[in-house]
Amino acid sequence: MDVRVTARQRSILTAIVESYIATGEPVGSGTIARAQIDGSSMSAATIRNEMAELADAGLLEQPHTSAGRVPSAQAFRLYVEQLSGGAATRLPGLSRAQVHSRIDSGFAGVAGTQALLERTSHVLAMLSSGVGVAIGAVAGADLLEHVHFSRLAERRVLAVLVTRSGMVRDRVLALDRDLSLVELETAANFLNENFRGWNVERVRAELAQRIERERSEYQRMIEGVQHLWTRTVPDAGRAQQSVYVEGVANLVSLPEDRERLRDMLSALEAKQRLVELLNAYIDSKQDSVRVVFELEEHAPEMAGLVLIAAPARAAGETLGTVGVIGSKRMNYENTMNAVSYVAQVFDRLNEPR
Secondary structure, eight states: OOOOOOHHHHHHHHHHHHHHHHHOSOBOHHHHHHHOGGGOOOOHHHHHHHHHHHHHTTSEEOSSTTSOBEEOHHHHHHHHHHHHTTOOOOSOOOOHHHHHHHHHHHTTTOOSHHHHHHHHHHHHHHHSSSEEEEEEOOGGGSBEEEEEEEEEETTEEEEEEEETTSOEEEEEEEOSSOOOHHHHHHHHHHHHHHHTTSBHHHHHHHHHHHHHHOOHHHHHHHHHHHHHHHHHSTTGGGOOOOEEEEOHHHHHTOOSOHHHHHHHHHHHHOHHHHHHHHHHHOOTTOOSOEEEOOGGGTOGGGTTEEEEEEEEEETTEEEEEEEEEEETTSOHHHHHHHHHHHHHHHHHHTSOO
């Protein structure tokens, strides 16, 4: 960000941000003077002058004529940049080791991508003062590991699809014509031998192309395979993402602006809105946690909230996005640390044993 501040102003701004996070009240020069920043004392008059310059730079705002100052969105961004650079925070909270230990305990015994995503929302809500969010990648973008068909009754088949990420999808198919056990086994073998490791969305297109190229008995077999696959993975291109949200009560407990809070909660309950929000700000190729303050630019009802999120990967493949949506008064260091560590859990738990 293109805002220049002196080392002393940066220290004062950090103290203001941390005081505001801790109390929720506008911060006066007297409060900062009593804090003895960096072990040295400054007079209230000196701090007032510095705070005036910080206000002129757009880093502090004055909600009322006689009140102290509150940090602006720019101030919070600068504060987060300091944390990302390793600057120490004086806010009380869990140590890094404690955060990691609680996360590891929260994921004990959990296996499979969908189960990990579901647990993620709970773990992040537990560790933060915000809403834990986990969104799986579009199912159609996953890679095929194995498919199996079982005959249940005449024209009824159980299809079980397993993907590389560990997701298991089963579906009972109602077919237009009856298929024998041999036909079902042939179809499964064909898919497993020819398309293991393929993007699920590509399989349908490839089957259609092969039908165009082939004729005779082989074509009829391919048509049967295509019929089964289409029923097993319907409309793969429009597959819905799995969304897990937990911790909305953390926002309800906040005292500020309860009227606007209802709009925020409605947005959080609209899961497709969350998918759009995270997709708008979190790039699956990024390697670090991103902190987003300008949520209202994409969703006006999310004004006043902050998103801290990162992509979750395993073996180089993006499995989804994990994060926290919370008040600007959250403990940024704890939350950023938790999101970063949780995003790496998927890779660790998917390692070969």
